[in-house]
Amino acid sequence: MAELVDPRIETFAIPGARVVHGKVFPLGLRVKEGQSFADIDEAVSHIEALADQGTLDSLLTDHSTILFRGFPLANASDFSRFVQAFKLPNQHQEVGLSGIRTTVNGFVKTANEEPSDVKFYYHSEYGRSAHFPGLLFFFSEVVPESGGQTPLLSSLExxxxxxxxxxxxxxxxxxxxxxxxxxxxxxxxxxxxxxxxxxxxxxxxxxxxxxxxxxxxxxxxxxxxxxxxxxxxxxxxxxxxxxxxxxxxxxxxxxxxxxxxxxxxxxxxxxxxxxxxxxxxxxxxxxxxxxxxxxxxxxxxxxxxxxxxxxxADSIGFLVPWQVGDVAHIDNYTVQHARTPWVGDRSLLVSLWDGREKFVKY
Ligand SMILES: [Fe+2]
Structure with missing residues (x-):
């Protein structure tokens, strides 16, 4: 397992997390107790340093999903700065109609605007298309009264x-x-x-x-x-x-x-x-x-x-209940996601990027 040695951030076990091919899925990363980031600028420069070392990349390769918790993200603009800290080379350009999305800012869109009572089953993002993103970020801006969760499963498992x-x-x-x-x-x-x-x-x-x-x-x-x-x-x-x-x-x-x-x-x-x-x-x-x-x-x-x-799929699916400010960083090559219906106000934002990974013939 790629180790994270960092003065301010630590890995944490998510209750009930699965072990896939010997690796915990998903991996939690949180701000250490007694530590905090004064503002989004400080958090972004810390994430940038980890990205530069290749740490985040190797953690994602090992664990397929990283859940960031306790970072000071409050809105779409903070989320946009957070994802840019990963310094991924290419934002994904969507081609073809798949759901309804609204662009919030340059890197951030609403996840999907279909009615709250519609359940989405597990899918690879753009898995129906020859043109799909490699890496996804979801940001939980507003958590609804009930439901509105994003269950995940390992496509390898x-x-x-x-x-x-x-x-x-x-x-x-x-x-x-x-x-x-x-x-x-x-x-x-x-x-x-x-x-x-x-x-x-x-x-x-x-x-x-x-x-x-x-x-x-x-x-x-x-x-x-x-x-x-x-x-x-x-x-x-x-x-x-x-x-x-x-x-x-x-x-x-x-x-x-x-x-x-x-x-x-x-x-x-x-x-x-x-x-x-x-x-x-x-x-x-x-x-x-x-x-x-x-x-x-x-x-x-x-x-x-x-x-x-x-x-x-339901027997191996996994759910980390969203908390406000959570970011999930997902490898689309090895993880499928779903959406549960909800009651109340919800805001889940998304940012899609081309991956460094590739698929080869099965
Ligand atoms: Fe999706």
Whole structure:
């Protein structure tokens, strides 16, 4: 284990933390008793020094998540300064629609603005896309009356458990990969307003007045192919577009060689199940479409298998109840996160960065 020897900060055991491959997950870092930082400036320069030594990097590699507690962060601007202290080279540029986020300042966004009663199942951030961030920071600015938590699990431990309990599923994922699908209505479909997006606005950048429908389709397909490595499937019944993303569901972390369950499978399935949207046309109680992810050859992933995957995930999931001012620094390559519904006011802010890590073929 990378050791932290520091006059002002110490590691602390988080009750019930898991041990994954011999390392505590997640690792807590807090300000030592009797020590305090006078203000955010002092805290930032201390963090900067640790970052310069490579200490934070190696702790994150070992533990996959670091929870910082007791540091003097009060608002988005403090959070922004805190994340910059890590001196990560590249802020992540998001491509493609995934939830609703508002930029608060240059490095900080709201985590997600979907209603507080919606549960998010475990997912790798942008695990449904070929373009994803490597490192995440979450900042707990306001903790609600109840709920609003961010459960975590180790994608390494999940892989191990699935391989042990559902070996045929892991083999099928390894052999075939997956195809994720997203639904984009036509702009003139009355449902488009409720769904919140449509293919003309999301991908029709090159469409000009007078283009035939065929020409519009061709241009949208080119955008999907060139910018997202995705394919389009046009729906005759209502002019909607399915965007198909062919991806591996298992990958190997380059620096450690460990396999990781990196994908959006549970997020998509859990939400479809909650919305009673498991049969064609996959329209849910929320009046949105929840298209299933299939194996890469188009064959269905049995729902019983996915139910079991969710159950296994819950059995290894871990929750550190948020305290005001907490920052969680998460390695997206090896950790999936979720969101529980809440009551009351909540503010969780996020900052996304490209990683130094890489995935290689499973
Ligand atoms: Fe997320």
């Amino acid at each position: 999940l892989y191990d458990e699935l391989k042990r309990q559902l070996p045929e599923f892991i083999q099928a994922l390894a052999d075939k990969g997956v195809i994720g699908r997203q639904y984009f209505p036509s702009k003139d479909d009355p449902e488009a307003a409720h769904i919140g997006w449509n293919w003309h606005d999301s991908y029709g950048f090159d469409i000009v007045p007078g283009d035939s429908l065929e020409e519009q389709h061709r241009k949208v397909e080119a955008v999907l192919r060139d910018r997202l490595q995705a394919e389009g499937e046009w729906q005759d019944r209502n002019g909607a577009l399915y965007v198909l993303q062919r991806l591996p569901a298992l990958r190997r972390v380059q620096s450690t060689g460990k396999p990781s369950f990196f994908n959006g499978l549970m997020g998509v399935y859990g939400r479809a199940r909650d919305n009673n949207a498991l049969e064609p046309p996959y329209k849910g109680l929320d009046q949105k479409y929840h298209l299933p992810t299939t194996y890469g050859d188009g064959s269905p992933i049995p729902y019983e298998t996915l139910d079991k995957v969710l159950e296994i």
